[in-house]
Structures are given as C-alpha cells and as structure tokens.
Amino acid sequence: MLQKLGQAYQQKFFRTEQLSPPLKRFRVYPQTLDEIDQENEIFLDFKTAKEEQYGGWFSTGMLGIALATLLGLSILIFNQQANLIDKLIGAGGLISLAFLVMGIPGIIEILKPLPTPWRFNRRTREVYALDESGQLYHAPWDDIQAYLSTGTVFLPKSGPMNAAVLEVQLHRFGDPHHKLNIALGMTLGGQRYQKLRLWEYLCTYMDQGPGFETLEMASAAGKRIVEPDSELYNPHAPVLSPEEEKATQEILNSPVVRFLLWWDKHDFMTRLEQWAYRRALRRPRKHAWPEVVLERCRPDGPTTRLVDIELTPEVQKSLTMAESPAPAVLSPAPDSTEARIAAHRERIRAARAAKARN
Numbered sequence: 628m629l630q631k632l633g634q635a636y637q638q639k640f641f642r643t644e645q646l647s648p649p650l651k652r653f654r655v656y657p658q659t660l661d662e663i664d665q666e667n668e669i670f671l672d673f674k675t676a677k678e679e680q681y682g683g684w685f686s687t688g689m690l691g692i693a694l695a696t697l698l699g700l701s702i703l704i705f706n707q708q709a710n711l712i713d714k715l716i717g718a719g720g721l722i723s724l725a726f727l728v729m730g731i732p733g734i735i736e737i738l739k740p741l742p743t744p745w746r747f748n749r750r751t752r753e754v755y756a757l758d759e760s761g762q763l764y765h766a767p768w769d770d771i772q773a774y775l776s777t778g779t780v781f782l783p784k785s786g787p788m789n790a791a792v793l794e795v796q797l798h799r800f801g802d803p804h805h806k807l808n809i810a811l812g813m814t815l816g817g818q819r820y821q822k823l824r825l826w827e828y829l830c831t832y833m834d835q836g837p838g839f840e841t842l843e844m845a846s847a848a849g850k851r852i853v854e855p856d857s858e859l860y861n862p863h864a865p866v867l868s869p870e871e872e873k874a875t876q877e878i879l880n881s882p883v884v885r886f887l888l889w890w891d892k893h894d895f896m897t898r899l900e901q902w903a904y905r906r907a908l909r910r911p912r913k914h915a916w917p918e919v920v921l922e923r924c925r926p927d928g929p930t931t932r933l934v935d936i937e938l939t940p941e942v943q944k945s946l947t948m949a950e951s952p953a954p955a956v957l958s959p960a961p962d963s964t965e966a967r968i969a970a971h972r973e974r975i976r977a978a979r980a981a982k983a984r985n
Contacts, residue, residue, distance in 0.1 A: 668836050685900070
C-alpha cells in the first residue's frame with residue numbers, strides 16, 4: 628500500500644527523464660559537490676549517502692554538550708540565590724543529560740566504520756556497489772539504467788522543497804534479476820542543473836579520465852559560463868550595467884556576507900565532522916571489495932567485464948559454494964554406557980595415583 632502511494636506521489640509531483648541507455652550528454656560544465664572519495668586513471672570512488680552524512684550526529688552532539696556546559700557555567704556564576712551544592716547539582720545534571728541524549732549517539736556514530744563507496748571503473752567501463760550485507764552489484768557503464776527525477780517535496784514544518792534524484796540501476800553479481808537502485812549525490816534541496824553537472828562529470832571521467840575542465844576551473848579562469856541545457860541559462864537575459872555589477876560586487880564584499888561565507892567554511896560543526904571523517908578513513912571499511920573487483924582495478928588486471936563472466940559455470944559454482952551454509956561438523960557417535968563408565972573410573976584412578984605420588 629505504501630509503495631503504491633509513493634509511486635502515485637512520484638507520478639504526480641515528479642518528472643522523470645531517462646539518461647541512459649543510450650548515454651545522453653548535456654551542454655553543461657562538469658561539477659561535483661564534494662562527492663568524490665578518490666579518483667585516478669583507473670577508477671573513481673563515489674561517496675554513498677551515509678558517507679556524506681558521516682559525523683553529523685557527532686558534531687551536533689558535541690555542540691549540544693558545549694551549549695549545555697556554557698549554560699551550566701552561567702548557572703554557577705549568575706545564580707546567586709542558590710547555594711553552591713545546588714548549583715553544582717543543577718549544572719552537572721544539565722551536562723550529564725546533554726551527554727546522554729546527544730553525546731552518546733554521536734560517539735556511537737564515529738565508532739562505526741565507513742560504508743564502501745560506489746566505484747566507477749574506466750578499464751572495464753563498469754560500475755560496482757556493495758549493499759548493506761556486502762553483496763556485490765554491478766552494471767556495464769555503456770548500458771546502465773540511469774534516471775533523473777525532479778519535483779517538489781512537501782515537508783510538514785518546512786513547506787515545499789525542491790528535490791532532484793539521479794539514480795542508476797545495478798544487478799547482483801551472478802543474478803541479473805536481482806536489482807539495486809543507488810542515488811548519486813544529495814536528494815533534498817537538489818536542483819536539476821546540479822544533477823546534470825554531476826552526470827556530465829561522470830560521463831567525462833569515463834571517457835577522458837581525470838584532469839578535465841570543471842565548472843570551478845572555468846570560473847577561476849574568468850570564462851563566461853554558458854550552459855544551454857541548464858535551466859539557469861537564459862540567452863535573452865539582459866546584461867548587467869556597470870552600476871548593477873558594482874552594486875552586486877559591493878554586496879558580496881560586505882562584512883555580513885563575508886562572515887557568513889567564512890562561518891560556513893570554518894564553523895565548529897564542520898570542523899568536527901571533518902575530524903570524525905578523517906579518523907574514520909584510517910580504519911577499514913565496513914565491507915571489503917571482492918577479488919573480482921580488485922583485480923580489475925589494477926593496471927595489469929583483466930579487462931573482462933563482470934557481466935561477461937557472471938553466468939559461466941565456474942563463477943556460478945563458486946557463488947553457490949559461497950552462499951551455501953558450511954556443512955555441520957558431525958561429532959563422533961557416543962560410546963556405550965559401559966565404555967563411558969570404564970573411562971570415568973580410569974580417570975579417577977589416574978587422579979588418585981598422581982595425588983599419592985605428590
């Protein structure tokens with residue numbers, strides 16, 4: 628019932644367009660929003676949604692504890708009517724409550740390992756992903772199912788919010804009928820032009836490798852940004868006059884705007900999230916890539932695609948053996964009652980003889 632309601636809601640408020648197959652390209656600049664884990668000539672690792680949000684609970688909890696500590700100190704300093712013991716009890720209780728409610732969930736979050744990222748392999752032109760249980764899913768890049776859904780989400784207390792979802796469909800290794808959809812990038816608050824830039828980034832990487840020109844590079848070089856396929860592009864938009872350009876630059880250079888930009892980059896919560904994320908990168912991931920993926924990510928590894936070998940008898944046999952439960956170890960049949968009694972008497976005699984010698 629809930630699934631049917633969700634489909635009806637999506638059909639009414641969302642517009643879906645197919646990006647692949649065949650692979651569609653758009654006249655926009657490639658861009659990502661800090662969604663790339665690592666990138667080289669062979670493969671690109673894309674952060675999952677959980678990895679992008681890692682450290683959020685921890686930073687929120689630490690901020691809550693800091694505010695509770697400041698409030699507790701204010702109770703000790705400015706509350707002159709209560710005695711010292713009552714003030715210490717009140718401040719300690721407030722800090723302890725904040726630690727229990729906000730601090731412990733944050734600490735639990737940073738103790739968990741990071742999930743395995745999604746991998747785009749240029750050598751074999753494939754996409755790999757692991758689900759929550761560590762099962763391998765994959766799809767050939769040239770025939771991948773990719774969709775972009777854009778619409779409006781109505782939140783109870785926030786009102787309408789734009790949403791854009793870029794999804795690709797993979798199937799389980801050895802079982803093409805078992806599908807998995809993964810969403811690339813953020814969902815709530817996203818715009819269509821952002822997803823088109825992300826899609827163009829992935830397409831350009833798979834064709835050319837790293838080192839191509841992105842939106843940030845073009846902006847830093849002072850180029851005029853022209854994106855005909857973006858809803859931001861308006862060829863008939865009037866050109867700003869020198870006075871309007873000067874006024875816009877004055878607004879961007881105002882102390883308030885500069886402070887907000889500085890705070891967004893160097894605030895307390897962002898630094899805590901970055902610290903938690905760097906700490907998690909030093910630990911192993913939740914699931915390790917299987918050998919069939921790792922060997923195809925080496926410079927001298929095989930170039931065969933997983934889709935070409937997953938239905939061979941050898942692979943199917945290995946997958947069946949891996950999924951089948953291990954045979955139970957059969958314990959030897961118990962001896963007869965007389966044999967067990969005789970063995971027990973023998974152990975008693977041996978213990979008594981050892982005790983007599985001592």
